[in-house]
Amino acid sequence: MTAVGPSGLRPDSGFEEPKSEGGRLTWAQRWHRVRLIPLILLIVAAIVATLAGYQTRQAIAQEQFEPPEVAPASEEPRLPTAQCQPGLVDTVAESPWTGDERDASEVVWNEQIRSNPDAQLYVPGQDGWVFWGDTQANNFSQSLGRSFLSEEESEEWGDYFRTIDEGLSAQGIDFVIQIVPADWSVYPEHLPEWAQELRGPTAFDYLLDAHPDLPIVDARQDLRDAAANGAVYAPGNSHWSPYGAAIGWERLASCLGAVDDKYQALAPLQFSSVGDMPVISEFAAYGFPTTDTGWGTPVLDQAPPKMQATINDGSVLDADAAKGLDMLQLPATTVTDGAQSDLRAFIVRDSQGNSAGPTWQTGFAETKQLTSNLGSATEQMPDVLAEAADYKPDVVIFEMTERYLNWIPVPPAE
Template identity: 25%
Template sequence: MKNTVAKQTLTGMMLLVVALFSLLPIANIYEGGWPENYETETVSRLFSVDLLEGRINFLLFSIGVSGDYDRVIVGKDGWLFLGDQYGDGLSKGRGLTSVSEDDISRWINSMSSRQKWLTSKGIPMVFAIAPNKHSIYDEFLPEWASLQHPNSTDRLINSASQLGFRIIDMRPGLIREKQNYDHLYNKTDTHWTMLGAYFGYRMVMRELAGLTGQLRYVRIAEFAADPSRGKSCCLANMLKLQDHLAEDYDSRYRVNFEGIRGSICLAARGQTGTDPGACENVNNRRIDIPKGTIAEIVNELALNDLAVLIIKDSFGLAHGRLFNNAFSHSWHLHYTTIKNERAFKQLVEKLQPDAVIYQIVERDLYKKQFYQFAGK
């Protein structure tokens, strides 16, 4: 009897799955229309679960629940935050994922040794942390995800300070600026907006000025960041919510600042700093830096006659145009481009920069490929 009931239950479930699967094409045509290229896209388009997944996630989103907690956290007022799949950033901020004192010591020893070597060459180094979004807008986190202090970032900064290694902690400055300026980060993006990036740039420039002498930089009045509305971004896309949110769901800034146009040229070097090709003229706009390459930028009309090596991650893209305008000569590279300490020293010896800027997002602070490089 039990076997009969089990077989009937299994059969019923299988029939239900088949019925639901057979309804997918109807639902997809109703929601998204017939595929434009029906010869190559018909099967994949008609039997795609993306629209169904997006609708389910939207229903969950509307009650403050995420359909994929590992990647995206749904906060208050429609804010989205990065989940722990990316560097355990949220758990570290909440104090749930502990970073050992040994890890902190290794981090400080590695970075301070690098700084001392640069100092021996007469090259000042600035190190800055670009904050996680939840570190600045923690009031929009769900109640269960409130931050705790001191967390792993606090402990690193405090320990480094005691040992004489200076870190620009951008969190207090950005928290202060958000009292006067809206939307330093987008609701549905992991990154800061152009305005948030501007304040990060200003902190770095002020710190560098204290090491190299007086520097000129773009003032907030010159930046002309006009607020606007636009479509949702990356975190919403991870949950397939973009088609279910309003076209003007998120806030952003249109930036009129372009720096000194027509004076910049760009060349690409290999990861070891091999000689670049021809330097081609470009407008002073954001320049993407592919991993494994070094972008060399020359600006004859820059605000400062200074050659700077800038080691960064994706948070360094938004204010790239500002740094391009600040320095007569700069090299931009993703931190994974440098494979080991020896390669770093060889690169510095080859390029001979006047200063080095390190900037990394808070969630990646403890990646060994960052502070101890990727290999031997």
């Protein structure tokens, strides 16, 4: 499941343990530990229940082997296609994971994945690349299209986003969904050689086909094209680089400009070259060193504007808009002096927003950034409509990592 904070930390209970004598535990120390047991059991039960429920849904979907149906050709796209969803040039149309081909594909999968105890954690690719295994939201199964949305799951995503879209529209607020492509969506050539013939349409593909009425921005082809000029991802890290985020912003800004003239001031970041920033491999614990190829980092033509950020502990930071806010600093608000526009954006996001933040903060005079908690077993997803009604933004941007389509959104309780 997704992490909701640094491990080892817990809220201050106000209880101070008395000193022990002779190294023995006092009654108060024993009680302090024992009284945590119900809470620990409750958390474990919640995680087990969430995993069990999802695994049951996946078992049903895999028995059916049927992806969501394509929407009728007569259904109008929600956003201007050319500016918002240009699509992939090199698409994978046929799936080796449905129909008669599935059994043969599963044989190869079992040989390469099920026979390897490490493959559930990570899968080495070509040219030094490493990809998360299926312990991370069925990541590797998703990369090949082996794990996809069932008809029911696709409808649940559609209903969730449609509810937000219609509710915001009633408030006069625009809504866009910025799905950050996975590293394997942008660099499929770096997947293992044995996996190349097993690639099929992904959950992202199926969602776009089944629900053209959803306001989804698709930057996959932009990132593939931009990879020729700099690293939009690193071989050992699943987060897009600052350069990748800048390319994603170019697509998002173009899309919003096509939605309404008030967004015309939003523009690509101006940079003359792409440098490298060191990045730590997410797989260091499994013996992979820090990646040699760093994150692509735009070298801006001029200094970024100044901003003031108020983070979740109440601290006020004076910085430039090129400083990204870590997910653990959220909720946070920013005010940028000299932004591209005088508009306000409410952004529901995950850790990909660490790199994307500078683009939002440069484009909008004010932002509020809030964690989505998508996939968390312990934290509830925010009430986007209520938060937007309180903040009154011009636009709500729902940014999410592509592999998180594996999880079905759980709206906040009434």
